[in-house]
Amino acid sequence: MQVDEEALALAKECFAAAQRVLLVAHNRPDGDAVGSLIGLGLALQQSGRQVQMVIEDGVPSEYRLLQGSEQVLRRPEGQFDLIGLVDCSEVERTGKVLVDWPAPDVNIDHHCTNRGFARVNLVDLQAVATAEIVAGLIPVLGLKLTAPVAAALLTGLVTDTIGFRTSNVTPKTLRLAAELMEIGVDLSELYRRTLINRSFEAVRLWGAGLTEKQYIIRVEMMRI
Numbered sequence: 001m002q003v004d005e006e007a008l009a010l011a012k013e014c015f016a017a018a019q020r021v022l023l024v025a026h027n028r029p030d031g032d033a034v035g036s037l038i039g040l041g042l043a044l045q046q047s048g049r050q051v052q053m054v055i056e057d058g059v060p061s062e063y064r065l066l067q068g069s070e071q072v073l074r075r076p077e078g079q080f081d082l083i084g085l086v087d088c089s090e091v092e093r094t095g096k097v098l099v100d101w102p103a104p105d106v107n108i109d110h111h112c113t114n115r116g117f118a119r120v121n122l123v124d125l126q127a128v129a130t131a132e133i134v135a136g137l138i139p140v141l142g143l144k145l146t147a148p149v150a151a152a153l154l155t156g157l158v159t160d161t162i163g164f165r166t167s168n169v170t171p172k173t174l175r176l177a178a179e180l181m182e183i184g185v186d187l188s189e190l191y192r193r194t195l196i197n198r199s200f201e202a203v204r205l206w207g208a209g210l211t212e213k214q215y216i217i218r219v220e221m222m223r224i
Contacts, residue, residue, distance in 0.1 A: 003122045003133065008140065010120045011106050015141050018082035020050045024104075025086050026093035027056040031159025031194055034059055036086040036108070036130040038068040039152035043143040052076055056095035062194055066155060067148035082106065087130040089113040108133055128168050131156025135176055147184035154180040154187070159194050 015021070023041050025033035033055070041053040054076050059069045075097065083104045085091070089111040091098060098104070107118035110127040127133050131153040138145055145153075157177055161169050164177070181187055 002126050003124045007120050007122055008137075011122055011137070012140060014082055014105050014120060015044070018049065018080075020052075020078070020080045020082075022052050022054065022076050022080040022083045023086060024054045024076075024083070024088070024094050024097055026088045027095040027097075029055050029057060029060065029063075030087075031063060032129045032131055032156040033087040034063045034066070034069070034072075035152040035154070035156030035159070036134045037072070037152075038066055039131060039149045039156070040084075040086060040108075040134045040138070041071070042068045042152065043138050043141075043145070043149045046146065046149075047141075047143055052078065052080070054097055056097050062197065063155065065193060066152050068152065076101070084108065085118065086134065087111075090115050091117055108137070126168075128166065128170075128173050129156045129160035131160070132173065132176060135180070145180070145183055150180040150183040151185045151190070154185050155190060155194060158187075158190055163191060163195055 021044055023037055025037040037053050037055065041051045044051045053068070053072045054074065055072055056074055058074055059072050063069055083102065084106040085094065085104045086108045088094060088107070088109060091104065104118040105120060107114070107116070107121045107123065108130060109123050110125060110130050110133060112125050114121070114123045116123065122133060122137065124133050135145070135153050138149070154177060157173065158164070161173065164174065
């Protein structure tokens with residue numbers, strides 16, 4: 001994790017002082033948004049904190065087998081000591097979730113377009129996924145990397161790198177993946193659920209769309 005040391009120290013103070021935490025990820029979530037949200041959320045819960053995880057569009061079906069996905073809400077409810085955003089380059093990407101709420105306290109992200117909108121910004125442009133930053137943050141906060149947390153974070157790594165095939169994957173990335181696997185994550189099952197099955201579904205939908213388009217073309221030709 002290559003983030004500003006002062007920001008890291010401030011983030012540690014913020015989380016240490018908070019008992020009621022709201023975590024939000026961007027709408028139309030991908031695996032990194034979901035994995036980072038659930039990974040950090042579960043780790044904080046294990047430390048005794050009350051944590052609410054929110055995504056305006058909910059959790060896509062391919063990530064609902066992750067432990068903790070059933071806790072993700074579409075709107076926040078209650079009062080919080082800390083508001084944290086994960087995998088969001090700007091607040092607007094959360095949709096209407098934070099309308100009329102205070103500005104976020106902590107912003108955890110890896111996108112080069114991040115605006116640094118929070119009180120504390122943990123932005124690492126070298127990270128392959130926000131999940132990588134969260135994985136480095138968890139021990140700094142004195143939290144534990146349990147199997148459910150590791151599964152969520154590895155989901156973020158795998159999906160944002162398309163199965164470790166993007167050009168920014170480094171030996172560090174693969175070492176982190178191996179560490180998460182050793183905690184008890186089935187990488188082959190994760191691949192199947194998030195990449196292989198999803199790719200098949202995308203092809204099926206593309207085929208259905210092509211068939212419909214061909215039908216429309218035939219109808220139009222018959223009218224000529």
